[in-house]
Each structure stands twice: as C-alpha cells, then as structure tokens.
Amino acid sequence: MSSMSEDQVQTADHGLADYAAAVEWITGLVAFGIRPGLKRMELMMERLGHPERRLKFIHVAGTNGKGSTCAYLTRVLVQNGYDTGTFTSPYIEKYTNRIQYNGRDIPEEDLLRLSRRLKPLVEEIAATELGSPTMFEVSTVLALLYFATVSYPDYVVWETGLGGRLDSTNVVTPVLSIITNVGHDHMEILGDTLGQVAAEKAGIIKAGVPVITAVEQPEVLAVIEQAAKAKNASLYAMGRQFRFEPVSESVGRQAFRWEGPFRSYEDMAVGLNGYHQLKNASVALMALEVLRQYNALVLEDEDVQAGFVSAKWPGRLELVSEAPRVLLDGAHNPEGAETLAQALRGDTFRRNKLHFMMGMLSTKNHTGYLRHILPLVDTLILTEPDVPKKQDAGSLAELVRSLLPEAGVSPEIVVERDWKKALSLLIDKTGPEDLAVVSGTLYLISDVRTWMIYKTDSEKGW
Structure with a gap:
C-alpha cells in the first residue's frame, strides 16, 4: 500500500466537505455490519504509528451497566483534576457523544480533520482481502487518534462495543479491566450460553492487569476467575473483595456504604436512579481504589463523592x-x-x-x-x-x-x-x-x- 504524507492528508478533504459529510461517511459504513476480529484494527494501528500505545486505558466490558460505570469513572477522575477521555456507544443525541474529553464532545472540526486523515487508509484496506473497516472500527480509531494526537488525556475510559475478545476496542493494553456483568444479549454473535458470553467478555483481560467485576452467577464468575488466573491478573469480585449496602433512596439520590480491601466509605451517594446503579458505582469505586493503590492516583474524598453524585447517564431511569x-x-x-x-x-x-x-x-x-x-x-x-x-x-x-x-x-x-x-x-x-x-x-x-x-x-x- 502507498501512503500519503501527513501534509497531503491535512490539506485534502477526501470528499468530506464538512462535519455532516464526515458523519455520513462513518455511519454509512454500517452497511459492512458487525464483523468481529482485530486484523483490520491492528493494521490501522500499525499504519497510524500505534496511537493506542501512548494512552492509559480503563477498559470496560459487560452486558449492562457499562455506560453508567464509565460515567462514574469519568466524573470522579475529572472532579479530581485528571484530564479524561471517554469512548462509549451508542450515542444518545449526536455522533460526537461517543468521543468525549473531560465530559465534552469531540469538536466537530477535530472529527472532520481526523476523518479526512483516516478515510484514505480505510479505503486502501477496503480494497484488500480484509475488506472494509466497519463503522464501529472507524469510530474506535477516530477516538484513539483524538486522544493520542489532539487532547492527550491522563486516562481514557474505554467501553467495549460488543463482547470483548474480538471487539475493536481490544487493541489496547489497559491499566485496569472491568467486566460489569454477563447476561443474555448479542448471543447470536457471542455464544449460546452465558459461559460462552463470559469467555468473550473475559477476552479483555490482559497479563498482569487487575480486573474488577460485579458478576454474581457462580458459573460465570468461574469463567472470569479462570481467565484472570491464566493471565496472572488480580481479580476483585463484588461480594468477595468488595461489597456495598444501601442506606436510603429517593429520586435523584441514593446513599450507600461501601467496603473494599484497602478502605471503606461510610457515606457515599449517587445521583442516578435504580438499585443497579449502586452496583455500577461500587464497581467504579473499586476501580478507583485499585488505581489509587497501584497507579498512585490522587483522590480527595469530597471530590470522589461530588463526582458520583453529579454523574449523569442519559436514557437510564x-x-x-x-x-x-x-x-x-x-x-x-x-x-x-x-x-x-x-x-x-x-x-x-x-x-x-x-x-x-x-x-x-x-x-x-x-x-x-x-x-x-x-x-x-x-x-x-x-x-x-x-x-x-x-x-x-x-x-x-x-x-x-x-x-x-x-x-x-x-x-x-x-x-x-x-x-x-x-x-x-x-x-x-x-x-x-x-x-x-x-x-x-x-x-x-x-x-x-x-x-x-x-x-x-x-x-x-x-
């Protein structure tokens, strides 16, 4: 494959006149469907100089609760002064919701510029036996380019799209992996049993990288335990290494107690509704405590609390x-x-x-x-x-x-x-x-x- 110089890429619009054209190009790739596998992603990373190697990721997989967990992590990190990138899907209002820096959408002009840079590479790969990168793969690469070459966050909260093992987000090696839960979704792609689905999600576990989970079904937890053990990754499971207890509940505020291996919180609260949000918050809290313990993350208790209370996740209760x-x-x-x-x-x-x-x-x-x-x-x-x-x-x-x-x-x-x-x-x-x-x-x-x-x-x- 021949490649254009960076200067040529910057000055050519590659048929993308404006932001709307860029989004139309990206979303038009939905025609290529969902095609699990990392070969196209790995090739794009190689051709782009491996932007994924410049960033610290918190990789979040699970059937439900991923988005809320990402919202908690993002708000608490930002509240404590850390510049934070967030990649989630699908979006609720606008395509740029997928890629955020400190809670703000990627600017339209940055998305347009990065799309123009990426489009020739996507078209070159489409002409090979690998076939065209998918809409989600291109979205993932755009996020990586934005974080690694434009915004430079301290941490990236990185949500999987589907499954884990073959998901396009799995080209990264994170500092922390999270599997919120495992349930009956996308089984036509991920497998016929919860054990098979769990094995796909456990595919985000990397050698020596700590794992946090709220999985409760014994047979599913066993799959995750086995994967963590095989990778020599410390596992923090809800109900074992950490737990929570509800205290009070009203619209827009739920209080709870939390206990983990390193410390406890007697009076925590979240602003999102539903008992399940206490589980998601507990997972996020365990993640933050692991980062505090092993990555020297500096957190102030009042800022942790403020972050959890102010976290929002549209369209969930x-x-x-x-x-x-x-x-x-x-x-x-x-x-x-x-x-x-x-x-x-x-x-x-x-x-x-x-x-x-x-x-x-x-x-x-x-x-x-x-x-x-x-x-x-x-x-x-x-x-x-x-x-x-x-x-x-x-x-x-x-x-x-x-x-x-x-x-x-x-x-x-x-x-x-x-x-x-x-x-x-x-x-x-x-x-x-x-x-x-x-x-x-x-x-x-x-x-x-x-x-x-x-x-x-x-x-x-x-």
Missing part, C-alpha cells in the same frame, strides 16, 4: 418530564428489564397507573424482557424504532398476547408503528398520578429523548 411524569430507560434485554421492573416496584416511582411504550430491535430476546414487564403495566403501547433492524410492532403484539395468560394480567394493548404518534398517545393517557415509561432499544430512547428535550430529531448513526 431518567425522568425527562414532571407533568406528566415520563421516565426513559434503555432496557432492551431480560437483565435490563429485570432491573427496570425492580426500580418500578420500589418506592421511588410510585404511581396510580403505569403506561408503558416500547420499541425493539428484531435481534433481541423479547420473551424474557416481557416476562419482567407485563405484570406491572396498565397500558402497553407497542411501536417501532426508526432503524433498519426494527422489530415489527404487530408481531410483538402477538407475542405479548401469547404471554398474558402466564402473566395473569390484561393490560390495554395498543399498536402504533409511528413512534412520535405513540409518544403523543402515551402522554395523553398519563394522568397527574400516573407514570409513563418509554423503554426498549437505545435507538428509540435517543429519538424520544431528543424530541422531548429539544423538539428536534436525533442524528442517526446506528
């Missing part, structure tokens, strides 16, 4: 309207639905009636999801996200009706394929003492959230 009360939650698999149901059964979201709107991708386990949700709802509005892989709302309604005898309930069921009309219907039905919930794929949550807050459509970037 997020109350976006008070009159009527509208709660958004991106639960899209059985474990996410169980977590949502647990929150709805608690005191925080008391209501007269529950009106529930959902839209799904066709690749998910809807039966497991619905078994947790159906017993709670008075009205169920089935809609469709504005994405190619959407689940047909009519067939979802058939599944719902088949599960009603088992659930022992008879909610009102409405099929409205247009999500904006479905949202209007949901809001109209929700009285002052009721609660409206929008749940399902994050693509739906993104559209609904952007529409409700800004009255505009979200960017699309599947």
Whole structure:
C-alpha cells in the first residue's frame, strides 16, 4: 500500500466537505455490519504509528451497566483534576457523544480533520482481502487518534462495543479491566450460553492487569476467575473483595456504604436512579481504589463523592418530564428489564397507573424482557424504532398476547408503528398520578429523548 504524507492528508478533504459529510461517511459504513476480529484494527494501528500505545486505558466490558460505570469513572477522575477521555456507544443525541474529553464532545472540526486523515487508509484496506473497516472500527480509531494526537488525556475510559475478545476496542493494553456483568444479549454473535458470553467478555483481560467485576452467577464468575488466573491478573469480585449496602433512596439520590480491601466509605451517594446503579458505582469505586493503590492516583474524598453524585447517564431511569411524569430507560434485554421492573416496584416511582411504550430491535430476546414487564403495566403501547433492524410492532403484539395468560394480567394493548404518534398517545393517557415509561432499544430512547428535550430529531448513526 502507498501512503500519503501527513501534509497531503491535512490539506485534502477526501470528499468530506464538512462535519455532516464526515458523519455520513462513518455511519454509512454500517452497511459492512458487525464483523468481529482485530486484523483490520491492528493494521490501522500499525499504519497510524500505534496511537493506542501512548494512552492509559480503563477498559470496560459487560452486558449492562457499562455506560453508567464509565460515567462514574469519568466524573470522579475529572472532579479530581485528571484530564479524561471517554469512548462509549451508542450515542444518545449526536455522533460526537461517543468521543468525549473531560465530559465534552469531540469538536466537530477535530472529527472532520481526523476523518479526512483516516478515510484514505480505510479505503486502501477496503480494497484488500480484509475488506472494509466497519463503522464501529472507524469510530474506535477516530477516538484513539483524538486522544493520542489532539487532547492527550491522563486516562481514557474505554467501553467495549460488543463482547470483548474480538471487539475493536481490544487493541489496547489497559491499566485496569472491568467486566460489569454477563447476561443474555448479542448471543447470536457471542455464544449460546452465558459461559460462552463470559469467555468473550473475559477476552479483555490482559497479563498482569487487575480486573474488577460485579458478576454474581457462580458459573460465570468461574469463567472470569479462570481467565484472570491464566493471565496472572488480580481479580476483585463484588461480594468477595468488595461489597456495598444501601442506606436510603429517593429520586435523584441514593446513599450507600461501601467496603473494599484497602478502605471503606461510610457515606457515599449517587445521583442516578435504580438499585443497579449502586452496583455500577461500587464497581467504579473499586476501580478507583485499585488505581489509587497501584497507579498512585490522587483522590480527595469530597471530590470522589461530588463526582458520583453529579454523574449523569442519559436514557437510564431518567425522568425527562414532571407533568406528566415520563421516565426513559434503555432496557432492551431480560437483565435490563429485570432491573427496570425492580426500580418500578420500589418506592421511588410510585404511581396510580403505569403506561408503558416500547420499541425493539428484531435481534433481541423479547420473551424474557416481557416476562419482567407485563405484570406491572396498565397500558402497553407497542411501536417501532426508526432503524433498519426494527422489530415489527404487530408481531410483538402477538407475542405479548401469547404471554398474558402466564402473566395473569390484561393490560390495554395498543399498536402504533409511528413512534412520535405513540409518544403523543402515551402522554395523553398519563394522568397527574400516573407514570409513563418509554423503554426498549437505545435507538428509540435517543429519538424520544431528543424530541422531548429539544423538539428536534436525533442524528442517526446506528
């Protein structure tokens, strides 16, 4: 392969006239699908001078809770004076949400410039037997270039996209690995059993690099223990090396006690809703304590607390309207639905009636999801996200009706394929003492959230 000089790359626009064109090019690569494997990533790293070797990563994998854990880590590190890069997916409002520095999106001009640099390399690789890099691979490389050549953070909070072992983020060697949990998601790609899924996520474990996990299922934890032992990596598991105890709960604040191997916190709190956020915060706290112990991270207790309380993660048990009360939650698999149901059964979201709107991708386990949700709802509005892989709302309604005898309930069921009309219907039905919930794929949550807050459509970037 021939390559252009840096000066040539900087002055050529490579068909990318502006930021919108750059995002259109990147998201257009979704046509190449999900293709696990690291050969394209490794080649791009080699051709770009290995930007990944210049950075300190906290690598976060797991079925649920990755984003919230990343949000906690980012806020606490920034609060304590560390410049922090964050790479997460999918985004909620805008493509640039994926790549952040100190909680702020990558500037559009930086994304455009780096895209122009990267596009010729992507096209060269596309012409080889390796085939075109995917949308997620290109997004990952853009993040690495931004952090390693533009913003230079002290730490990068680095979320996997799918699985771990063959995920494009796994070209890095982190200072710390985190596996939040393992559940039933992406099993069509990662494996038929939770053990197989766990083995894929454990693929982020590197030689001698500490690992933190909230995994609780014994057979799943055994897989992670085995992987950590094989790599001589210290493992910190919730319930063994660290634990938490809830103290109090209200909308926008949950207090808890935390105990770890190096110290304890008697009075910690988070601003995110749901019991599961205490688990995510506990994992993040263990991560910070390991970095304090082994990487000389300097943390002040009041700044740690301030970081946890101020951390935000859109679309997860997020109350976006008070009159009527509208709660958004991106639960899209059985474990996410169980977590949502647990929150709805608690005191925080008391209501007269529950009106529930959902839209799904066709690749998910809807039966497991619905078994947790159906017993709670008075009205169920089935809609469709504005994405190619959407689940047909009519067939979802058939599944719902088949599960009603088992659930022992008879909610009102409405099929409205247009999500904006479905949202209007949901809001109209929700009285002052009721609660409206929008749940399902994050693509739906993104559209609904952007529409409700800004009255505009979200960017699309599947």
